Amino acid sequence: xxxxxxxxxxxxxxxxxxxxxxxxxxxxxxxxxxxxxxxxxxxxxxxxxxxxxxxxxxxxxxxxxxxxxxxxxxxxxxxxxxxxxxxxxxxxxxxxxxxxxxxxxxxxxxxxxxxxxxxxxxxxxxxxxxxxxxxxxxxxxxxxxxxxxxxxxxxxxxxxxxxxxxxxxxxxxxxxxxxxxxxxxxxxxxxxxxxxxxxxxxxxxxxxxxxxxxxxxxxxxxxxxxxxxxxxxxxxxxxxxxxxxxxxxxxxxxxxxxxxxxxxxxxxxxxxxxxxxxxxxxxxxxxxxxxxxxxxxxxxxxxxxxxxxxxxxxxxxxxxxxxxxxxxxxxxxxxxxxxxxxxxxxxxxxxxxxxxxxxxxxxxxxxxxxxxxxxxxxxxxxxxxxxxxxxxxxxxxxxxxxxxxxxxxxxxxxxxxxxxxxxxxxxxxxxxxxxxxxxxxx
Amino acid sequence: xxxxxxxxxxxxxxxxxxxxxxxxxxxxxxxxxxxxxxxxxxxxxxxxxxxxxxxxxxxxxxxxxxxxxxxxxxxxxxxxxxxxxxxxxxxxxxxxxxxxxxxxxxxxxxxxxxxxxxxxxxxxxxxxxxxxxxxxxxxxxxxxxxxxxxxxxxxxxxxxxxxxxxxxxxxxxxxxxxxxxxxxxxxxxxxxxxxxxxxxxxxxxxxxxxxxxxxxxxxxxxxxxxxxxxxxxxxxxxxxxxxxxxxxxxxxxxxxxxxxxxxxxxxxxxxxxxxxxxxxxxxxxxxxxxxxxxxxxxxxxxxxxxxxxxxxxxxxxxxxxxxxxxxxxxxxxxxxxxxxxxxxxxxxxxxxxxxxxxxxxxxxxxxxxxxxxxxxxxxxxxxxxxxxxxxxxxxxxxxxxxxxxxxxxxxxxxxxxxxxxxxxxxxxxxxxxxxxxxxxxx
Numbered sequence: 001x002x003x004x005x006x007x008x009x010x011x012x013x014x015x016x017x018x019x020x021x022x023x024x025x026x027x028x029x030x031x032x033x034x035x036x037x038x039x040x041x042x043x044x045x046x047x048x049x050x051x052x053x054x055x056x057x058x059x060x061x062x063x064x065x066x067x068x069x070x071x072x073x074x075x076x077x078x079x080x081x082x083x084x085x086x087x088x089x090x091x092x093x094x095x096x097x098x099x100x101x102x103x104x105x106x107x108x109x110x111x112x113x114x115x116x117x118x119x120x121x122x123x124x125x126x127x128x129x130x131x132x133x134x135x136x137x138x139x140x141x142x143x144x145x146x147x148x149x150x151x152x153x154x155x156x157x158x159x160x161x162x163x164x165x166x167x168x169x170x171x172x173x174x175x176x177x178x179x180x181x182x183x184x185x186x187x188x189x190x191x192x193x194x195x196x197x198x199x200x201x202x203x204x205x206x207x208x209x210x211x212x213x214x215x216x217x218x219x220x221x222x223x224x225x226x227x228x229x230x231x232x233x234x235x236x237x238x239x240x241x242x243x244x245x246x247x248x249x250x251x252x253x254x255x256x257x258x259x260x261x262x263x264x265x266x267x268x269x270x271x272x273x274x275x276x277x278x279x280x281x282x283x284x285x286x287x288x289x290x291x292x293x294x295x296x297x298x299x300x301x302x303x304x305x306x307x308x309x310x311x312x313x314x315x316x317x318x319x320x321x322x323x324x325x326x327x328x329x330x331x332x333x334x335x336x337x338x339x340x341x342x343x344x345x346x347x348x349x350x351x352x353x354x355x356x357x358x359x360x361x362x363x364x365x366x367x368x369x370x371x372x373x374x375x376x377x378x379x380x381x382x383x384x385x386x387x388x389x390x391x392x393x394x395x396x397x398x399x400x401x402x403x404x405x406x407x408x409x410x411x412x413x414x415x416x417x418x419x420x421x422x423x424x425x426x427x428x429x430x431x432x433x434x435x436x437x438x439x440x441x442x
Numbered sequence: 443x444x445x446x447x448x449x450x451x452x453x454x455x456x457x458x459x460x461x462x463x464x465x466x467x468x469x470x471x472x473x474x475x476x477x478x479x480x481x482x483x484x485x486x487x488x489x490x491x492x493x494x495x496x497x498x499x500x501x502x503x504x505x506x507x508x509x510x511x512x513x514x515x516x517x518x519x520x521x522x523x524x525x526x527x528x529x530x531x532x533x534x535x536x537x538x539x540x541x542x543x544x545x546x547x548x549x550x551x552x553x554x555x556x557x558x559x560x561x562x563x564x565x566x567x568x569x570x571x572x573x574x575x576x577x578x579x580x581x582x583x584x585x586x587x588x589x590x591x592x593x594x595x596x597x598x599x600x601x602x603x604x605x606x607x608x609x610x611x612x613x614x615x616x617x618x619x620x621x622x623x624x625x626x627x628x629x630x631x632x633x634x635x636x637x638x639x640x641x642x643x644x645x646x647x648x649x650x651x652x653x654x655x656x657x658x659x660x661x662x663x664x665x666x667x668x669x670x671x672x673x674x675x676x677x678x679x680x681x682x683x684x685x686x687x688x689x690x691x692x693x694x695x696x697x698x699x700x701x702x703x704x705x706x707x708x709x710x711x712x713x714x715x716x717x718x719x720x721x722x723x724x725x726x727x728x729x730x731x732x733x734x735x736x737x738x739x740x741x742x743x744x745x746x747x748x749x750x751x752x753x754x755x756x757x758x759x760x761x762x763x764x765x766x767x768x769x770x771x772x773x774x775x776x777x778x779x780x781x782x783x784x785x786x787x788x789x790x791x792x793x794x795x796x797x798x799x800x801x802x803x804x805x806x807x808x809x810x811x812x813x814x815x816x817x818x819x820x821x822x823x824x825x826x827x828x829x830x831x832x833x834x835x836x837x838x839x840x841x842x843x844x845x846x847x848x849x850x851x852x853x854x855x856x857x858x859x860x861x862x863x864x865x866x867x868x869x870x871x872x873x874x875x876x877x878x879x880x881x882x883x884x
Contacts, residue, residue, distance in 0.1 A: 034478075035478055036476075036477055036478035036479075037478075037804055038800065038804075039797075039800065039801045039804060069723070077733055078724065078729060078733070080723075081722065081723035081724035081728075081729070082724040082790065085722045085723065085724045085790050085793070085794055086724075086786075086789070086790050086793060087793055087797065088793035088794050088795075088796050088797025088798065088800075089797060090722060090723075090794075091723070105801060106797065107797055107800065107801075133736070134733070134734070134735065134736035135736060136736065137735070137736025137737065138732055138736045138738070138739050139739070140761075141692065141736075141737070141738050141739040141740075141759065141760060141761065142739035143691075144691035144692045144739075144759070144761065145691070145692055145739055145740060145759050147691045148592050148690045148691050148692055148694075148759075148860070149591065149592075149593075150590050150591075151591075247689075248590045249585075249586035249587070249589045249590050250583065250586040250587055250590055252590075280523065280527045280532060281511070281522075281523035281527065281532075281533070282520065282523035282524040282527040282528075286523075287520060287523070290580055291512075291519055291520070291576070292576065293576065293579070294575070294576035294577060294578065294579025294580045294583075295579065295583070296580070296583050297580050297581070297583040297584035297586075297587055298583075298584075298587060317583065317586070317587050317590075318583060319582075319583065319586065344528075347528070348524065348527050348528050351527070351528060351529055351530035352527055352530050352532075353530075354530050355481075355529065355530025355531060355548065355549055356530065358480065358481065358530075358549065359481045359547060359549075362479055362480075362481060362804075362805070362806075363804070363805065364804075418590070
């Protein structure tokens with residue numbers, strides 16, 4: 001408990017002062033003090049998620065995150081909620097495929113209280129059987145809600161189709177049969193195996209005091225034994241398609257191509273290319289498919305990443321009769337961009353990423369999230385200046401080559417939900433991505 | 443064009459410096475300079491929306507907002523998008539029932555560019571017939587998307603059922619048959635009637651310079667003739683119910699009670715009561731219905747307002763078999779709270795509203811929105827301190843009396859979508875809201 005922290009370093013960042021301390025057992029504390037801000041954002045990020053589960057465990061990381069709010073040795077579920085809301089703050093959590101985060105927002109004077117609650121729910125949850133029974137019902141309702149939201153559920157199907165029979169492809173909520181089965185012992189075993197100090201980061205930003213948080217973290221987490229958490233199985237993109245007929249007004253469509261993960265510097269190129277393709281109103285997809293043809297209301301491209309894998313995904317919602325035309329056009333536009341992205345388009349995408357990042361950094365919550373995530377991905381806090389320099393360094397030629405490389409590989413996922421009879425065969429999408437379509441290009 | 447501005451006043455606010463200028467023709471400019479922020483948020487808020495439309499016009503305010511991005515005398519749709527995205531900014535708009543807003547986010551140095559684009563699309567849109575045809579398709583797709591999102595479409599039905607056969611009850615997107623009919627002349631006539639300088643506010647916050655914006659506004663809007671826009675028909679709550687059967691996983695449920703509008707100081711009491719009832723994890727509805735019984739994943743209460751009307755609404759999603767139990771419990775909890783809200787619950791709701799407001803004010807976009815809205819609602823910029831004092835002044839007794847008053851009136855709206863066979867009769871909900879249900883309370 002009273003061992004000295006091993007490492008403390010400070011580095012100036014745009015607008016904030018970042019400090020990082022690692023406790024003897026590997027637990028890390030990163031803070032960023034922001035001037036002129038009276039509130040704070042604080043949380044613990046844990047390097048565990050659905051991709052660390054076995055088939056039988058699928059859904060437990062998420063269920064466990066729910067159970068953290070259901071009572072500790074000192075606090076009932078109601079106490080947890082009342083204590084943070086009494087000071088006007090709030091507490092929440094999310095589970096993704098490789099990270100589970102528990103975080104709170106509050107005025108600066110209430111940071112110690114928020115820390116105490118977060119530490120308590122992470123170290124002293126009781127997994128009361130009665131509370132587990134109730135929470136099962138809540139999660140089964142959450143699964144129902146996801147299924148009722150077409151542009152939510154299709155992203156689950158996308159991940160499953162891209163990475164079939166792999167942990168990283170499984171849904172975060174898990175199947176209902178697993179949710180019905182988990183008991184106290186399952187949660188305890190999962191915590192013991194995956195909630196290790198080396199995979200935990202306390203990250204805070206805004207009106208925060210680094211040294212005070214280090215002392216609190218040492219007291220609350222310093223007694224945990226140093227041990228590594230199990231690694232996740234590497235992702236292997238397979239690709240494929242899933243077309244689900246349903247009586248909906250729109251066909252909700254996704255087309256995705258495999259791109260590198262966060263640990264590959266090329267992930268920045270993928271983000272730039274996604275922005276130029278469909279990141280704004282001036283992007284090719286928006287202009288060609290919505291503005292020139294009126295085929296959809298929503299269309300956008302995004303590049304999302306895990307440590308070792310990523311997907312460049314185009315989403316659009318359109319009518320059943322327009323689905324085939326839209327899907328073909330999306331593929332054609334990608335092929336065309338791979339051949340003739342202009343320097344101006346790439347400049348614009350760079351400006352969008354740069355300004356978007358700078359504006360995002362004005363919020364304490366974004367700072368806390370970014371610092372924690374870069375620590376997980378790169379083992380250090382990556383200063384915004386470094387990311388900005390990486391964005392600036394992607395040339396037009398690099399963007400073209402990158403897009404040509406992924407468009408011509410033949411690896412893709414196609415998902416559609418709603419009136420899907422008009423969907424194009426996957427082979428045709430692949431051919432048009434490669435610049436074919438009858439009138440082929442290179 | 444070179445008339446002097448009539449009024450300029452400055453008042454200090456929490457964290458920012460607010461300045462307000464009114465041009466000779468009634469057009470107002472409000473800015474709030476925030477220290478330590480390098481970006482800005484700027485927009486023009488216009489006091490027009492769906493409630494200013496006739497039946498035949500329903501949907502035109504929203505369609506017009508779309509057309510603003512489809513080309514001006516100087517700029518094509520692509521130019522508009524490219525110019526703002528070239529500097530990494532973005533531009534967007536929304537249409538509500540009484541306000542249409544056009545706004546942009548960008549780094550501080552690009553404020554003049556953003557202003558120029560917004561002024562251009564507001565004053566010099568061309569309503570090109572070809573672009574109108576294309577945008578019809580986009581909006582028809584948007585209508586389809588709304589219909590595919592259960593927890594979106596039910597809010598349209600709620601408003602229609604609460605205020606039937608009135609402009610304020612009609613859907614913002616309008617019916618497809620109207621969307622198919624609107625032409626250039628309709629847009630021009632609507633703009634001429636409703637886009638008047640007295641109903642327009644330029645609001646900006648962050649890294650902004652008031653005097654520079656006043657000069658720009660004078661040049662761009664100073665030539666508009668001073669004239670009042672037509673007033674909207676007052677809202678008259680009627681109430682009723684709408685139960686729509688559909689094959690969904692969940693029944694999406696809304697229960698709403700009429701509350702005062704923004705111009706009545708009691709709207710603050712309504713917001714406080716909604717927060718205590720269902721504004722967070724410690725609220726009664728969350729605790730009783732999700733935490734104790736596991737009947738839903740999402741449940742929350744909110745109080746939403748127009749100038750002269752409002753609704754205190756509870757939303758929950760649950761299974762078809764649980765719908766009746768859930769709806770009855772929501773009504774019982776409201777009745778119980780009207781009888782026995784504790785001082786601690788009201789204190790907590792006050793703290794939530796206060797801290798939520800202070801944290802919200804850290805974002806330039808929230809400041810710009812708030813200043814514009816209070817100008818519309820109250821004819822002046824209401825300082826946050828004043829709203830905070832109003833929140834602090836609502837006593838426990840006042841909250842109880844207020845809730846008892848609306849719960850016992852018998853006026854309510856009930857909407858359900860999905861497997862709705864188990865819904866309770868509206869009369870039973872009314873009786874339980876009034877404290878009955880067999881075992882009656884006061």
